[in-house]
Amino acid sequence: MEGTSLYLPIVILLMQCSPSAPVTVSTNKHKVEVQEFSDAVLSCTFRTERDPNPRIEWKKKGKDVSFVYFDGHFKGPFEGRATIDGATVTLRGVTQEDAGEYRCEISAPHDSVNLGETNVTLKVLVPPQTPSCEIPSGAVTGSVVQLRCRDRHSIPPATYSWYKDNQQISPPRNANATYLINSRTGVLEFKAVAKEDTGRYSCLASNGVGPPKMCEGKHMTIEDVNVSAVVAAVVVVCLVIVICGCGGLVLHRNGFFSRHRGRSNVNYIPPPQEPQDFKHTQSFML
Incomplete structure (x- = not known):
């Protein structure tokens, strides 16, 4: 009995000094695939060290991180169409707008490690449309x-x-x-x-x-290719080229394209002489 009483304080001291598990967060499915307009379950489970009421938050990643669940309420487009059980979220009637990466965050201020998180990726599948x-x-x-x-x-x-x-x-x-x-x-x-x-x-x-x-x-x-039609078309084109060429040659010979065509044939009239010039040409008779 004396030996037992000697060991008892040591056991109690070891129990007090042994570390307990800090907050831990996990999911049973990191990738969720559901068909469009059906429900999607985003799993999140946690365990805390000593905080009985940790803070639960869900966020969606994108160009900017947006809140899905915060301060006990769903936010934005998730309001009225999502439910939460523990930390697991269910989205009803998902569309392509809901596809993306989500993050579950558990904050336990009284734990030695006071924050834990896990990620879940949602892919919304769309059946074939008439091509x-x-x-x-x-x-x-x-x-x-x-x-x-x-x-x-x-x-x-x-x-x-x-x-x-x-x-x-x-x-x-x-x-x-x-x-x-x-x-x-x-x-x-x-x-x-x-x-x-x-x-x-x-x-x-x-x-x-x-x-x-x-x-x-x-x-x-x-x-099949209509050979007769092709030959007829080629013949017609050749005839048109020949006719145009002959017509141009005849017009050229008749001076239609002459450089002097269109000039007026008016006789040249020299300009009148100035009066002073006339005086110079007269003879002086005494």
């Missing part, structure tokens, strides 16, 4: 033709696939293929179209968030 498609109505055989498809609103960016007459066009398997498909930019390019490429084309956009969307199909007709 805009640029499909030419016609082309001539052997020419280079590009078909374009684009959805500028989907997040993450959509990938694209092309269909001809409701059948998907498979990506080319070798470098000798007559066409190329870029699934990221949505471009279908024919190196040299043939009559067999005539058909109804449409494009499908998808990004894994919502159902894929397809643009309205459009018919593209490929025709």
Whole structure:
């Protein structure tokens, strides 16, 4: 018993001197991805050393840091559409304006380390929209033709696939293929179209968030070059050049382009002599 009584003050002293954990802040999900117009949960948990009522703040980073939750209230665009449980915030009906990086700060003035924080990044996903498609109505055989498809609103960016007459066009398997498909930019390019490429084309956009969307199909007709029309056009142009050249030559020979054309043929009249000159020319007769 005496030995125990001797050790008891030492144990009590060690318990008093042993440090307790200061304020700590953490999250169970640093990156949150939710679909547009759904709810987003921004997790934040904390533990304090001795302060039972720490101050909780949420801020959103951007060009300027703005308050989300401060002094027990939600601020700005979050007022009336967000709730807090402990330090975890739930945003209702998120849009692209809500996407960004958030910071949870816990301030415990009575702790040895009186401030802790953690960051949560919110990404708002947008399903595909109906893409805009640029499909030419016609082309001539052997020419280079590009078909374009684009959805500028989907997040993450959509990938694209092309269909001809409701059948998907498979990506080319070798470098000798007559066409190329870029699934990221949505471009279908024919190196040299043939009559067999005539058909109804449409494009499908998808990004894994919502159902894929397809643009309205459009018919593209490929025709052979009209050699007779081209020859006739060349002949007409040559005839026009020849006629213009001959006409210019005839006009030139007739003096139409003469440098003296248009001058008046008026006889030259010398200026009258001054009276003093006349006196000099008279003879003096006595």
